[in-house]
Amino acid sequence: MLTSSQQQLLRVIGQSGPSSRTVLAASMGLSKAAMSGIARDLISLGVLHETETVHGQGRPSILLDLHPEGAFFVGISLLEDPAPMVLSDFNGNIVARRAMPLSRDPDVIADLISEALPKLLARRKDAAQKLYGLGVALSGFVDEKQANCVQSTLLGWQDVPLANIIRRKSGIDTFIENDAKAVAVSEKLFGSARDIRNFSVVSFDDGIGCAHFIGGQLYRGNHGGAGEIAHCTIEPGGSPCRCGKRGCLDTVASLKAIKEMAKAEGLSCRSMNDLETEASLGNAAAIRILHRAGNALGLAIAHLIQFNDPGMILITHVEGRFDGLFGTVMRQAVEANVLPRYAGQTPIRTRRVDGDIWARGAASIAAHNFLIGPTPN
Amino acid sequence: MLTSSQQQLLRVIGQSGPSSRTVLAASMGLSKAAMSGIARDLISLGVLHETETVHGQGRPSILLDLHPEGAFFVGISLLEDPAPMVLSDFNGNIVARRAMPLSRDPDVIADLISEALPKLLARRKDAAQKLYGLGVALSGFVDEKQANCVQSTLLGWQDVPLANIIRRKSGIDTFIENDAKAVAVSEKLFGSARDIRNFSVVSFDDGIGCAHFIGGQLYRGNHGGAGEIAHCTIEPGGSPCRCGKRGCLDTVASLKAIKEMAKAEGLSCRSMNDLETEASLGNAAAIRILHRAGNALGLAIAHLIQFNDPGMILITHVEGRFDGLFGTVMRQAVEANVLPRYAGQTPIRTRRVDGDIWARGAASIAAHNFLIGPTPN
DNA sequence: GACACTAAGTTCAGAAACTAAACAAATCAA
DNA sequence: TTGATTTGTTTAGTTTCTGAACTTAGTGTC
Structure with a gap:
């Protein structure tokens, strides 16, 4: 150490x-x-x-x-099947890539990882000796030691000590983390937030995730729930959400919600791209959907700015679009709903990322623990 | 040092x-x-x-x-005229109290403080030798060095280096802070939040203030604006606010707003107490006002919980009331608008405080700088 | 090209802060 | 009374850092 x-x-x-x-x-x-x-x-x-x-x-x-080759880390995303698995160097560059089947059984996951590891490391013999950690990103709540998954709806877990299971079977120092928080750490260590002490990352995808860095450190919250903006009530009395309440941001502005609203309106849009195109051609339903969604996301981000005054908000997305109606409305809603004194003071960057984002984030969790040690929240 | x-x-x-x-x-x-x-x-x-x-x-x-008598601090509140001035020991107890006229001229304020100081210290000669700092609480934005007032509408200031002016004239180590943030520090050092690392204080008064402690430290935000929940949009398209936008929490749920709404409805209520009494007697207008206000504050606090997952929310108030309809509706709104999984997980305490709260908070800013040093945000 | 000037990085003695281990002190339990 | 137990102190030694002098590698000027 x-x-x-x-x-x-x-x-x-x-x-x-x-x-x-x-x-x-x-x-x-x-x-x-x-x-x-x-x-x-x-x-x-x-x-x-x-x-x-x-x-x-x-x-x-x-x-x-x-030194880029001074330390290597493995990152695994349990958000997709097959689960992507990357080997990252000390600069956050991906030097090797594999995939493994996804399982819901923690022991099976640990076994699959242990099997796949030698193959991942095969081409880089130096990396095997300098492998200082393994990170796992998953959808759900993780405890402050980054060791136990407190709850995951997607994986059907409740209090699963995943990190220790993997650590025991693979022999590598392992940490797990919530998907959005892993992305935030990756942006802090290797991305565009390197020199910003206070910022929030919003990951726009089928669901909406969010994580905060405060004072240069990941802020996890008292129950690991800091950043769960997806389920803040943005349309009081609105549509029911799978979480049990109504009008959550997730029901209006997530990629999944947008697609479902389009389907319900009888639009044959497969992607956000299609919907933006329809809107630009004057389709009223498409315009209405994008307006409503952009407005909701903008209002939530305005709240984020009012509540936490971050130095930057970074929106990451894989197949979203922020250069059309949706993005414009979103930005307008932000500016209209923050203190006029602060309007335009908080940079909002959108960044299109590749499919490696979660696995890369997972690797950065391991790097973060090596570089900085455990987060003390 | x-x-x-x-x-x-x-x-x-x-x-x-x-x-x-x-x-x-x-x-x-x-x-x-x-x-x-x-x-x-x-x-x-x-x-x-x-x-x-x-x-x-x-x-x-x-x-x-x-040692209660090991260090003494002076706290001054610039929120009222005359401005209260207290001498606090190391346990946060107030051992002497005075008042001085309020001025908008920083130099005059510094002179008034310098004149009043010997009188404040007169009865406690030991305190004069162990006076380790002076704190000032004001309404407005303060920079991260707790030295300059960036902006204060109430005092009509813009970039006033108040701390240095007072320091020069009085010879005492001086720090200034926003009112709500000062109260939060006081609760952390001497109040009911001593052993809680993450919490938010909401000060319910004519205006609504809020400040966050995160990771055991005051979080000031990138522009000193963290916690400004008063101007988050809680009723989109609602009543115009003096800040320039519409539907701010401040226009619906502050004590001032509640009183004004009561007046506009022709109710002769002088205090929140009166209004709660009216409501309990079945007055429809009173019930409507309290319902709307409680609902708005509850929704804002629910957002706070969803966004930041604090370990406690402490609501301080001088002449509010939280044991009637307003408080009940507020609590219900909180529970109805947080993730059902988290409902009831975040303690919400209300505490009635005396008029010394701001001056005591100011003194605790000085104590905090002596105990812990400057905040590094 | 010789010379002064500037700033980066190294070396080394000594100071400061900490640890480990032995020890002294104060009490309880049998 | 004796042993067990835990607190707090002492002492010697280690680690980590500072201050000041020094070396190194350049630039600028005449």
């Missing part, structure tokens, strides 16, 4: 990117002497390496960065 | 109450030897003292606690 200073250094580099020893020393509140020693140790461990030399006045500075 | 270990010790005692050296050592992850030394230093500084001896098996343990 690394010392706390070493972890802190990795975290700072992870957040601010490649930096010189002098800069790092200053930003960690340490002397140059202490920095020198800590960097030396991490370089000889193969975790850090010297990259560019930057010329200014005086002796040039040498930037230190995480 | 105290070392980080000393600060950590004070913080732990502040959170868990009086404890023995051995227990403290364990909970801070230090050896008994280190603990012994740190405690010795703080006792000789007069900040800690030995209280009870607890007998079990083996040598009895001696509990350490903050």
Whole structure:
């Protein structure tokens, strides 16, 4: 295990990117002497390496960065069948990829992982020695130790100690996490939120997920439920939701809800793309659906801004569309429902991501535990 | 200034109450030897003292606690005229009280404080020597250094470096904070939220304020705006608000709004008490108003729970009432609008507080900076 | 090209903070 | 009275960090 200073250094580099020893020393509140020693140790461990030399006045500075091949992590997504499985390096790059069948039995999952691991690692023999962790992303609630699945409707689980089961069978340090929270961690470590201390990620998909980073750390909430915006009441007295109440954001603005509303209106749209096209051609039903959905998502995001004042909101989506009517209405609804003083002050970025997003997020959970240690909420 | 270990010790005692050296050592992850030394230093500084001896098996343990007279803080509220001014000991008890005229000129405020200080301290000569900080609570936005007032509608300010002005004229370490955030800090340090890491305080008054503690720390938000639930849209398309948009929580559920709605309905109610009495006698207008307001506040709190999953919500009020129709409807609305799985999982406490609440909160801001240091958001 | 100037990074002695282990102290239980 | 038990202190040694001097590798100027 690394010392706390070493972890802190990795975290700072992870957040601010490649930096010189002098800069790092200053930003960690340490002397140059202490920095020198800590960097030396991490370089000889193969975790850090010297990259560019930057010329200014005086002796040039040498930037230190995480060594891409200094540590490897495995990430598995239990959101799809077959379940994607990736091998990620220290920069979040995917260096190998496989899939394994999905099961609902935790022991079977652990066995399948143990079988698949050697094949995943086969091409990268160095990775096997530097494999420092395994992460699993799933739909459901996870406890604060990132070890037990408290509840998962999708998998039909209740209090399943999945991490320990996998750890025992595979021999690798394992952590599990909720899907949206895993994506947020991945954006914090490797994505566009690296240098932002407070932000929220909204994952727009068949369901709507959300997770918060606060003070540079993932905030899980007291029952692991922080960020569950899908079931906030956005249309009081609206349509019934599978959760048991009415008017949840999920019933109006999720991709699944949008598709179902389109079907109910007799539209033959297979994708959001089709629906946007219909709307742009003037189809009233399509326009109505997209308007209602965009408005609902915008209102929820406005609440998020009013309640938490994040530095950024990042919306990730695989097959959504934010450049049409839906996105426009959503942005307008946000601006119309935050304090006028704050309108336009919170950047809202949308990002199209590939299907690896969940497995990549899972891997970043393992990397996060290696880099920073467990989250203390 | 105290070392980080000393600060950590004070913080732990502040959170868990009086404890023995051995227990403290364990909970801070230090050896008994280190603990012994740190405690010795703080006792000789007069900040800690030995209280009870607890007998079990083996040598009895001696509990350490903050010395009530080990440090004193001044708190001033700029929310009322005259402005209340209190002297608080290390346990949050108010040991002296004065008032000073309110001004909108920062320099005048600093002069008034400097003049009033000796009189406040006159009766407690020991306090003058152990006065470690001064806090100011105001309505408006404050920067993350708790030094500058970014904006205050009530005071008509824009970027006023109030803390430094007061510090220069009075010679005392000064910090300013938003009113609701100051109350939250006071509840965390001295009130009913001492041992809760994640909670939100809602202050119900003429306006509605709110502040979050996350991970044991005050979360200020990226622009200092975290917790501004008063202006979240709770009735889309509802009544215009002074902020410029429509349907804000503030227009429906604040004490001021409730009184105004009562007046508009021709009711001669002077207080919430009167209105609740009217409602209990069957007055339809009173019932309608309280229902609407309770429902709105409940929905906002439900959103808060869905978004942030806090461990407690504490509603403070000076002249509100939560034991009648308003409170009942509010609680019902909360339960009806959170995920059924979470219903009843988040304790909602209401607490009637005295008029000292803001000045006490201001003093606790100073105590917080002494105990824990600046908040790093 | 020689020289001063600048800033990065290293070295080393010493300070500060912590640990481990032995020990002294204070009580209970038999 | 004796042993068990647990708290808190002492002491010696380790780890981690700082301060100051120093080396290194450049740039700018004459």
